[in-house]
Amino acid sequence: MKKDQVMDRRGFLKIGMKAGGGMLALSAIPIQLLADDMVSEDEPLAQAMGYKLDATTVDTVKYPKRAGDVGATQFCYNCALFAGEADDEFAPCSIFQNRLVAGQGWCSVWVAKA
Template sequence: MKTSRRHFLLLSAGVGSSLVFSRAAFAAGAPATLSVSDPQAQAVGYVEDASKVDKAKFPNFAAGQSCANCSLFQGSASDPFGGCTLFGEKQVAARGWCSAYSNM
């Protein structure tokens, strides 16, 4: 089968555009991470690093607590971020913490 220049250009354009659209769809599907400035995060004292918890404000915090070992965390302990039943679609930092921490 002999390929003409026109056929080659049309085929190249089709492949190139499909790669662009699939890449955009993949990027749009990436889950958002929870920001500490989010009002919902502020309401429960969420921090991205459990070592920075204000112990005076949250006396129930204990060393070793983090999102990774909380029962609400939906990722594996080795994931840097994971889902949380408290924050819906937004992902939390595995080494983070909030006052809703539960190990039950």
């Protein structure tokens, strides 16, 4: 191997950083797509519906429907509009154009699964 073919430590690190950056960029794409598909509590419709990712954080004074022992049993996973299984972490909800809501979430449209 010729002297100019020997890669010094700095060159090796530069290539490693570029490769790592590329891998990082590639791995961020699905996460970003998934994030765009998930309903955020900050969206206007979510706010209007009182949607929370964690149903236990719902303001039960503002939303008395979720107050008390009966209300505390309401979660997205047991709502009629949750298009998933009871143990799914996220599933589509028709109120949000079939974007993903949290199984442990809740909103004021909650309707018991039949």
